[in-house]
Amino acid sequence: MLGGLIRAGWEVTGAPAAADLLLVNTCAFIEPACKEAVDTILDLARVKEGDPGKRLVVAGCLVQRYGPELTKDLPEVDLFIGVHDFPALPGLLGRPPVAGAARLFHQAPPYTYGGVEERYPATPAHLAYLKIAEGCSHGCTFCLIPKIRGPMRSRPLNTLVQEAENLAAAGVKELILVAQDTTAYGREQEGHPGLPALLREVAAIDGFRWIRLLYSHPARITPEFLATMAAHPRILPYLDLPIQHGHDEVLRRMGRGYGRQDILDTVRRIREALPGATLRTTVMAGFPGETEAHFQTLFDLINEVGFDHLGVFLYSPEAGTKAAAWDPIVPRREARRRARLIKTLQAKIVKARLKSLVGAVAEVLVEGVSPESDFLLTGRLASQAPDIDGQVYITAGTGLVGEIQPVRLTRALPYDLVGEIVEAG
Ligand code: SF4
Structure with missing residues (x-):
């Protein structure tokens, strides 16, 4: 969206009071995310109140999920743009204002970003x-994402x-590959070279120091994928495996396609292929029918594996x-x-x-x-992804932003x- 708007002559500001256009990109996969999105929209609607010349645009998953209701409940919004309609945004902003249901655009066919020239990273x-x-073709029984974002569509390799080369040339040091399921990359197309081929190509680009992969499906950690990670030092030995649960019966009802023993086998294979690998996971508490015994099995599994990072969510009936x-x-x-x-177990x-890291010198x-x-x-250490994992506070020494420096952990x-940064010499 930002890239398209800039090409159409807009400039980006992070200051809502100074902006002519207030743009909210929303998340809506569970109710708490919807609430957060609506709160942000209402905050920006207040900013708009004092300046009728401003326009307020709401885009993304909330619109895809609740578009018609939003047009009734949020009269202060000028345009609603669904997840497949955002390429039309610059053109729509050039048209005269519309009212009522005519403000809603959320019915375009599934869109896959294919361009490279319009990128404007907000990081x-x-x-x-x-x-x-983009999208997901798994049928996890608790998840609305396939309905909101459509079936899995891989971008051409x-x-x-090309986009990764542009980012490296622009000075990006850490590249993070994302999708709803990164390990499914290319699987929907027969003969597609798949994720290992993409990793090999991206790892060969000069400029990146760290390449990280998020959102990997625990059932898709293949030997070729692990061998590719092990062969390329720029690809961090960091795996984000949202296991969701640890009991076979709950996993079956969730439709995850693996069981408790599969998780343990996968973790063992990862640790054999990538000694010292960082493991992150996400689990859910309170799935329908989860008994105390089911929960205890999940608890024991977390204890046995010892994930480096773990997020726990309450089940949300969507x-x-x-x-x-x-x-x-x-x-x-x-x-x-x-x-x-x-949470208490994970904190321990x-x-x-x-x-155990205190006293060591590590790259930060x-x-x-x-x-x-x-x-x-x-x-951040290589074992810490931005925003979701912890970080390192540096109390002494000088370091340039974007540089990797040796730091003694105190x-x-x-x-x-x-x-403290370990100064050279
Ligand atoms: S794999 Fe992830 S995004 Fe896809 S349906 Fe399951 S939980 Fe949702």
């Missing part, structure tokens, strides 16, 4: 995400390589998913208790792991001055580390 200059595919109609419902209070137990695992990507204090820099905090 700091040293970091960029590369979306390698040559446009991805209208339009199969699981939303299933009984017995786990009471919210009980789901919260189970999530708390997992992380604490021990971070403590310097990210800038900490928002908490001008006297602190922040950075202290462990609950989820972060403290360290």
